Amino acid sequence: MEEAIRVAEREYTKEEVLKILNPLVAEWFASKFRDLTPPQRYALIPIHNGENVLVSSPTGTGKTLTAFLIALSELFNMAEKGELDNTVYVLYVSPLRALNNDIYRNLEEPLREIREIAQKRGKEIPEIRHVVRTGDTPSSQRQNMLRKTPHILITTPETLAIILVAPKFREKLRTVKWVIVDEIHSLAESKRGAHLSLSLERLRELTGRDFIRIGLSATINPLDEIAKFLVGYNEDGSPRPCLIVDARYSKRKSIHVVSPVSDLIYTPAQEVTSKMYETLYDIVKKHRTTLIFTNTRSGSERVVFHLKMLAKKKGDIPEDSIATHHSSLSRGVRMDVEEKLKKGELKAIVSSTSLELGIDIGYIDVVVQVGSPKSVTRCLQRVGRSGHRLHETSKGIMVCVDRDDLVEVAVMIREAYRHHLDKVHIPRNPLDVLAQHIVGMAIERKMNAEDAFKIVRRSYSFHDLSWEDFENTLKFLSGSYGELEEYKVYGKIWYDPFEKVFGRRGKYARVIYTLNIGTIPDEVSVKVLTLDKKYVGNIEEEFLERLVPGDRFVLGGKVYEFVKSDGMTAYVKPAFDQKPTIPAWFSEMLPLSYDLAIRIGEFREKMFQWISSGKPREEIKRYLTRECKVNSAGAEAIVSYFEEEYLVLKSLGSKKFPSHRVILTEKYRDEAGRIHHVFHTLYGRRTNDALSHALAYLASRKANSNIGLAIHDNGFALIYPPGINIDVSLRDIRPEELEDYLKKSIFNTELMKRRFRHVATRGLMILRNYKGHEISVEKQQLNASTLLRVIKKWEDFPILKETYREILEDYMDIQHAREVLEKIHKGEIEIVDVGLLDTPTPFAYNIVLEGLSDIVLMEDKRALIARFHEELMKKIRKMSLKASTT
Structure with missing residues (x-):
């Protein structure tokens, strides 16, 4: 861990904390709480001393009070001295409006009770105001905030970005001394976090000095990365200091x-x-x-x-x-x-x-x-x-x-x-978020581009941004790509590349910025029509994103085959007598994390070693009950599962078993004559998404035909149409070729179309709202499809570059996929092929059935697994009979 980022080791007592608090606040605190909670013991005095602090601890450990107590104490000091101005001192940012309302209510009580203590002591203290300001706040209340400014402002990342350019209210933020970021783990994982990190650097520019940053998080890992995300970097590139209060395990x-x-x-x-x-x-x-x-x-x-x-x-x-x-x-x-x-x-x-x-x-x-x-x-x-x-x-x-x-x-x-947590994935250098903030900076004032670049690189999310990407974004925003004007993409700023200066263009710049800011895409339901334009129903846009022509899904209790999409309309044809290949909840599934997948791979290796060395079943079951907290029925099911896979592979003559170091491959021909080429890559779905798309791209070129894909957390299957049986291997992809294959494989997909629209909307290339008029998502999608065709020739165009980055890094996991390929090429991961089977091995059931797991077909799925199982058991019995007679 870097010197600037350190873990709190010193605990403080309640007495030490009470001494530094305003006497009224100290009296209130002492009457309410018998003792300090772990976060309070470690964090309160450092916050009082002006340190940045990241607190990670479970719900119910007093995190919120830890964050606010010192600020409340100092606000009461100022109030008693008559030094409270009509400005903001505490800024609280959270991802949820509901959480903001909770915080507002939770602050009401201490603020009221401390004033009551003051009145009992005969002190008249001016009110300390706290207010929630989000997109829901009516304009009358916003106006009122100028007259009676809250000393504590509770808001969301999006609203913060808007008030940073509000001409009058922005001045009220110059006095901010404390910034509290709640649920920071949830923000860091998405572009909302990158957005907030740039807003905080712009706020730092506005205040002209550092403010105290306090991050609150539930269980998350690694804490030093989250700390750096919270505090950002100094001008010289060193991380700003931060104290980590690690109380993640303070509850049983x-x-x-x-x-x-x-x-x-x-x-x-x-x-x-x-x-x-x-x-x-x-x-x-x-x-x-x-x-x-x-x-x-x-x-x-x-x-x-x-x-x-x-x-x-x-x-x-x-x-x-x-x-x-x-x-x-x-x-x-x-x-x-x-x-x-x-x-x-x-x-x-x-x-x-x-x-x-x-x-x-x-x-x-x-x-x-x-x-x-x-x-x-x-x-x-x-x-x-x-x-x-x-x-x-x-x-x-x-x-x-x-x-x-x-x-x-x-x-x-x-x-x-064992306290082993998965690593968080924080998006890096999202150029669409950068584009929004460049427009925001241009609205504030005319700016030197190199100064702006320095501000942006102080943010953790953009710390390694290249000047080339920064300048390309400036050029795109200033309308340097002239031919885009005929598609109604106009410059939002002006930029002088010789003087390296930029500023806002046109009187509507502020309105466009305010109405189009934010990172959460407009999700909308997609209309589903048959080819002869009959209305079938609606599906979610996320669901459409994953469909490829030929996929079958259930809608309104009937099966349809996806043909194509046009804007926000999907065209299908009935496939009533066929089984769906895509479950209805397909788009909502959470992906297995890479770190946990590796641990499961290691567990597989250990189980197979135990079984092959003849370790007694009861001993293995005891391990599962003791170490993994599994009930006896669960322990029995796990041991049987591994024994079956072991016996099947042994009967096929395999001496190797699937684990984090062995990728097993097998083929299975289904009743329709299609071959499922199964790869047991237990690396989590995001990594498998990347590996499978690259391999499917190679396979479709080799077969000169479209290849189907079934992606699972534990592996994937390439599905070859009847009559096609080719051999492809992950050895065929060199790590350095992966990105190129993936870009080629995704360019014409629904995923690319949708994500490009999201990125183009975030990057203000396509507007959601123009001069107060909402632009329908359907129209946005049509504009996006047209623009994608126009700009595909510009490799470095920021919006295209960001679409690829988002798909390959945030949606898929190209980094770990590349790592897997490197290990295959170095021989650290072995690939073992067991050939074409008439029944898949037990570990392959769920991968093969990934396409047959709709709710309505749960029974079919189980029946099919039972049938596979019956056939396998017969085969194993035959093998063991043969072995005993020879």
Whole structure:
């Protein structure tokens, strides 16, 4: 860890903290809290001493008060001396409006109670004002903030970027002394974080001095990277100092894995499903309030439906005490659910991801996860929502009905207890975000480009930005690509490349900037029509993004085949008698993290070593129960799963077994005559996305035909049409060729079209709103398709370059894919091929069936797995019979 970034080692006592506080604040604090929480013991005095601090600790450990207490104390000092101006001193930024409203309410109490103490002591103190300002704030309230400026401003990253160019209000920010960034882990992972980091550097320019930065985060890793993201860099390129308060493990946890049945192969699908809902219902019944996470929105609706059916049947839980909460519900419905939760009126709440972040939802005594949360960090963040107080234990139960999920979660929990967390991925140098901020800077004043470049490079997200990319973005924004004007892309700024100076162009620049700022794309539903223009229904844009012609999916209970898209319309043809190849929740699935995937690969290696060396089954099961917290049914299912894979591969004469160091490949011909070429690359879906697209590109060139793809966290399959059987290997791709193959493979896809629109909109190339007129997403998409055709000849065009970067680095994981290829070429990863099989090996079931896992076909999926299994067992029995007679 660099010198500037250090971990807090000194703890302070309550007495030491009370001494430095304003006497009124000290009296209030002493009367409210018996002792300091871990974050408070380490962080309060350093904040008082003017240090930047990153606090990472679970929910319910007093993080928020840690962040505000010193600022409140100093504001009361100023108020007593009559030194409070009509300006902002504390800036609090969070990603959620709901969290902002919580913080507003949470501050009301101390502010009121401290003033009451003052009145009792006969002191009249001016009011310390705090206000929430977001996109929802009416203009009358915004006007009022100029007259009565909040001393504590609570806002979002987007609103901060807007007020930085608001001519009058911007002046009120010159006095900012403390900036608190809440839920920083959630911001850092997306472009909203890059956006905020540039706003903070522009604020630093405005104040003319450093302010104290306080970051608050749940469980995250690595903390030194998040600290650098929070504080940025000095002009000389060194990181600004930051103190890390690591209290991630300050709460006890109890996490267990439950499989409702021990045989996940032969137990009929209906029985497994009903046992799962019985298990969930049983947990809900035994606890006061249960928070259940599913990985998809449709999954959460399904769980609520079944729990309510059981409640109706059994009559021991009121039906209306079970509710769902996810991002597709209206704001009103979500707020109503949150309110009921806080009041303790709900027994169970089912959510996809929307309750992961720190909004105050009252008391939860157990968190249940259906399926795998896909990363150790996410697992701990979710489980951390239970046992809200510091001395309480966070309790989590993972319910799995799939063998791959079971193995994944078992390893995940072992790693959670070992404190091994996945690394966060922070987007680097997003040029669309840069474009927005260059326009923002131009609106502030005429600027020297080299000075602006220095400001931008102080941000962690843009620290290694090249001058060439910076200047190309200036040129694009100033209309240097003349032929784009006929497509209504006009310069937003002017730039003089000789003097290296830029400024705003036109009187509408500020309006365009204010109405088009932000990084969250307009998501909209896509209309689905048959080729003869009959309306079928709607799908989400994210779902369309992953479709390729020939994919089949269910809509309104019927199967359709995707043909093409035009703007925001998808064209399909009926395929009623065929099976879907894409599940309905396909676009919502969380990807398995690379770090956890590697640990599962290592676990595979260990299991196969144990089995081949004859380690007793009971001993292996005891290990799983003790180290991985798996129930006995789950331990039985895991051991059987590995034994089957072992026996099958042994019967095929293989001496090697799939792990992080061995990539097994196999082929399987299905009933339709298609060959599934399966690659057991257990590296997580983002890495597999990159490896598979590059290999599919090579295969389609070799076969002179379109090649299908099934991508899974544990591997991928190339699907060759009937009559085609080719041999391609990951050895055929050199690490340095990967990027080129990927760019070629994605250029004509839906993914490229959509992402280009998002990037072009963020980069202000396509406007969402012009002079107050909303531009429909459909029109934006048509404009984007036209522009993409025009600019594809300019390799270095910032918006095209950023689209590729976003797809290859943020959506896929080209870095780890390249690493895998390097290890293959160095011989550190071995590729073992077991040839064409009439039945896939057990570890390949889910990869082959990736295309057949729609909800309506859950039964078919299980039936098919049972059939594969039956055939395999026959083969193994035959082999062992042969072995015993020879």
